Amino acid sequence: MSEQDDGRSGHARGVTRRQTLGIGGALGLTAATGLATAAALARRPSFTGDELRSAVPLPPAFQVPLPIPAVLAPVSTAGSANRYEITQREATVEILPGVRTPMWTYGGTFPGPTIESRRGRPITVRHRNELPVPTVVHLHGGRTPASADGYPTDLVLPEGWPDATRTGQGGHSMGTRDMSGRGMGAHGRDAMHDPRAVVTGPTRGYTFPLNQRATLLWYHDHRMDFTAPAIWRGLAGLHIVRDDTEDALGLPAGRHELPLMIADRAFAADGSLDYPSLDPTLRNRPGVREPYLAGVLGDVILVNGAPWPVHEVEAARYRLRILNASNARHYELEVLTDDGRRIDLVQIGADQGLLAAPVTHRLLPMAPAERYDVIIDFAGVPVGARVRVVNRLGSGRTRDVMAFRVARKVTDRSRIPRVLSRDLPTWRRSDATRVREISFRAGRMHGGHGWLIDGKPFDPARSDVTVRFGDVEVWRLIADVHHPVHLHLVGFHVLARGGGRPLRHDAGLKDTISLRPGESAEIITRFDGYRGRYLFHCHNAEHEDMGMMANLEIV
Numbered sequence: 001m002s003e004q005d006d007g008r009s010g011h012a013r014g015v016t017r018r019q020t021l022g023i024g025g026a027l028g029l030t031a032a033t034g035l036a037t038a039a040a041l042a043r044r045p046s047f048t049g050d051e052l053r054s055a056v057p058l059p060p061a062f063q064v065p066l067p068i069p070a071v072l073a074p075v076s077t078a079g080s081a082n083r084y085e086i087t088q089r090e091a092t093v094e095i096l097p098g099v100r101t102p103m104w105t106y107g108g109t110f111p112g113p114t115i116e117s118r119r120g121r122p123i124t125v126r127h128r129n130e131l132p133v134p135t136v137v138h139l140h141g142g143r144t145p146a147s148a149d150g151y152p153t154d155l156v157l158p159e160g161w162p163d164a165t166r167t168g169q170g171g172h173s174m175g176t177r178d179m180s181g182r183g184m185g186a187h188g189r190d191a192m193h194d195p196r197a198v199v200t201g202p203t204r205g206y207t208f209p210l211n212q213r214a215t216l217l218w219y220h221d222h223r224m225d226f227t228a229p230a231i232w233r234g235l236a237g238l239h240i241v242r243d244d245t246e247d248a249l250g251l252p253a254g255r256h257e258l259p260l261m262i263a264d265r266a267f268a269a270d271g272s273l274d275y276p277s278l279d280p281t282l283r284n285r286p287g288v289r290e291p292y293l294a295g296v297l298g299d300v301i302l303v304n305g306a307p308w309p310v311h312e313v314e315a316a317r318y319r320l321r322i323l324n325a326s327n328a329r330h331y332e333l334e335v336l337t338d339d340g341r342r343i344d345l346v347q348i349g350a351d352q353g354l355l356a357a358p359v360t361h362r363l364l365p366m367a368p369a370e371r372y373d374v375i376i377d378f379a380g381v382p383v384g385a386r387v388r389v390v391n392r393l394g395s396g397r398t399r400d401v402m403a404f405r406v407a408r409k410v411t412d413r414s415r416i417p418r419v420l421s422r423d424l425p426t427w428r429r430s431d432a433t434r435v436r437e438i439s440f441r442a443g444r445m446h447g448g449h450g451w452l453i454d455g456k457p458f459d460p461a462r463s464d465v466t467v468r469f470g471d472v473e474v475w476r477l478i479a480d481v482h483h484p485v486h487l488h489l490v491g492f493h494v495l496a497r498g499g500g501r502p503l504r505h506d507a508g509l510k511d512t513i514s515l516r517p518g519e520s521a522e523i524i525t526r527f528d529g530y531r532g533r534y535l536f537h538c539h540n541a542e543h544e545d546m547g548m549m550a551n552l553e554i555v
């Protein structure tokens with residue numbers, strides 16, 4: 001990382017326009033790598049991947065009812081932590097009506113069960129891996145000690161995994177053993193060795209203190225080199241942290257609060273999920289086939305695991321807790337009545353909880369892994385009318401997302417307070433002890449195409465960024481094409497984009513920022529909570545698997 005240490009006494013330098021990178025500059029660098037993919041991306045900077053075509057007939061839009069993932073019941077609420085159990089296993093799920101789709105699941109469903117927790121009340125989730133490959137669980141957006149954060153080499157091995165020394169819960173350092181039991185991978189030999197890995201199996205308990213703002217989190221697989229196909233196959237679920245302050249606000253609740261996990265997928269002729277893995281067993285060789293190096297897109301839009309669903313609503317305010325769980329697809333959501341009237345999306349929260357005050361959007365962009373907490377009001381929609389949620393970045397069938405059908409009038413006692421939260425951090429540029437500049441660009445990796453951070457592919461054994469516990473830092477992130485950049489452990493504020501002001505949807509505390517082509521953006525955060533080894537990475541899941549991840553050590 002290039003660091004600009006301003007000295008202990010001084011303040012972080014401000015950004016000037018001169019220091020920000022123009023589109024020409026960033027794309028020029030991409031094209032200069034001479035890679036077909038990078039060149040293609042430079043020509044189509046809004047492009048975030050290649051779309052697979054399903055080989056089964058697809059259902060009409062707005063017919064399948066919207067499923068709401070079941071809330072997982074704890075196995076115990078005694079003692080200092082609520083305890084949960086989840087078995088990771090193969091299951092055949094009906095995603096498209098009448099089509100049987102084998103998936104990798106948390107507990108037999110896609111999405112996995114939702115965990116609902118209370119701020120400050122720890123939980124322990126005991127995962128049992130009955131899948132044919134090692135797994136890693138990460139709670140995205142969680143303020144979690146490093147040992148439970150799901151570092152990509154902290155594997156949970158299935159029973160009978162070759163050469164595995166299973167050690168049960170206690171953990172076992174793998175030394176310099178091959179981390180995934182695989183042959184030569186795209187990362188080459190070096191990255192396969194991680195002396196700090198803690199490998200367990202087939203069960204492992206993850207304890208989450210949840211000492212953090214109330215918000216929508218999600219849990220998903222995070223195994224080194226294979227995160228993208230594992231999430232695609234179904235290893236993703238929601239986690240909602242609640243607290244008393246938020247409960248007291250009078251926001252729409254109960255049946256007027258809907259979690260919406262949006263994800264695209266494609267289906268092969270036999271009903272299975274299509275994905276262009278080089279090694280479909282996901283055991284040995286990581287990576288995807290050539291046209292999909294920039295990202296894998298599906299031609300079916302799922303919400304909570306149902307294709308283009310429809311949900312019956314009352315003519316009232318609804319709180320939609322939206323997650324873009326797609327590997328690479330971006331959305332720009334717009335809510336329209338069938339007669340062409342646009343309904344506002346009133347944003348009340350970001351990745352890391354409530355905003356200070358609501359922000360009204362007509363269009364809401366969402367990059368992979370981002371969450372938006374929005375309220376839409378159906379009060380003005382006539383009973384019987386339909387409201388569609390569309391993605392303005394999609395085309396043909398991928399333009400539709402889901403629909404609501406207004407079924408009846410009700411008295412709506414919910415409200416949207418003008419002040420939503422008073423506990424947001426107030427970091428200022430002058431609090432920062434350091435400004436780092438970090439680039440996210442295409443490049444060469446082990447003789448092939450890779451996605452690099454500061455010119456390097458991920459290596460668990462290398463130390464990339466080391467920050468002092470408690471320090472406030474400004475990071476200037478520079479992108480060639482779209483890169484949704486995510487930091488583990490901390491939430492941040494967006495300070496600037498392209499040397500100018502942040503965008504409207506950058507409001508609040510975030511853990512993922514959508515960098516646009518050729519853009520540089522500045523974020524500010526305080527590195528506190530826990531010490532240890534964390535990560536930051538691109539959350540285009542294919543980029544993440546192809547190198548775009550780095551270590552963040554808090555000391």
Ligand code: C2O
Nearest residue numbers: 138140369486535
């Ligand atoms: Cu959602 Cu490191 O991940």
Ligand code: CU
Nearest residue numbers: 139140141488
């Ligand atoms: Cu994360």
Ligand code: CU
Nearest residue numbers: 483538540543
């Ligand atoms: Cu990326």
